Amino acid sequence: MASAGTSATTAALLLPDEEQLRTIALAAVKDSGIYVKDDWVRDFIAESVVADVTDGGAPASSDDCYSRFASLIVEQLPEVEEGEVRDFAVSLSARLAAAVEELAAEQRRQAGGGDSDDEDGPIGGCAMCGRQMPLTFHHLIPRDVHSKYKKRADLRSQQDLNRGIDICRPCHSAIHRTYDNKTLAASYSTLEALLQSEPLQKFIRWAQKQKVTTREDMANPNFRYRR
Known part of the structure; x- marks a missing residue:
């Protein structure tokens, strides 16, 4: 217990x-x-x-x-x-x-405290689980640590800091549930690194067995993500 x-x-x-x-x-x-x-x-x-x-x-x-x-x-x-x-x-x-x-x-x-990254975008292939789902944008270097990483010689441009991947909301939530922003920036700032994470691999295997979310689902005010 x-x-x-x-x-x-x-x-x-x-x-x-x-x-x-x-x-x-x-x-x-x-x-x-x-x-x-x-x-x-x-x-x-x-x-x-x-x-x-x-x-x-x-x-x-x-x-x-x-x-x-x-x-x-x-x-x-x-x-x-x-x-x-x-x-x-x-x-x-x-x-x-x-x-x-x-x-x-x-x-x-x-x-009224939503983040623009949380908004569901167009249907597409999730970079993590591969399902056709409404996509959200995940900053590979989370924005609240940008000020620290601007000092690094290899990440001087805003474009470098703002690079990211399009992933479904369940995978996006799994990433932030598994790692805090400092850890993401330090150790998981590439798609390849995220895909090598054992906890995320387990989640992806589970997610791939779930039904996909459609745009019609999203238009329904009573919609809840399938669990």
Whole structure:
């Protein structure tokens, strides 16, 4: 279950409501391929996830998710395979993170504090996952560290600082959820470096299995990114 450290860092974040959490947990069970014979066991797992996340916040990573829920899965399903438990943790972590980011983005829009990078642009191929999705622009060197990097001889021009890639919102959110801006600028300032990141590789594999978002979806005021 959630640790005190996890609770302190994540509880302040917006969280999906209980019904959304329940849906996410059930979807993660399905994604993992875990065989659950009895519906009550599946429901118990989902309700346990709801209670844990409501109390302690969303997991900080798939590893955090594994540490919080592996024992729950094994206790209820002794025959489960280790890989299936890992897949459950990866799926649950990614789905929860996407849901939290969606709520945060909506809050920013309502507060009028949106960033131009967050605006969905034309449909195109995401440079990260390759899906045809509405694209956002990711600055390879985040703008809040530009003043520091202007002093570097190899990054003197504004054009150098403003280079970036077009990626879908879920991949964009995954990048900023995984690394802070200083780390991105120092170690992940190229597409190649981002694609070599193990946490991002895991997210990309998950994202590639999800349905794509269409322009019609975006025009729907009730649209929410598929999780």
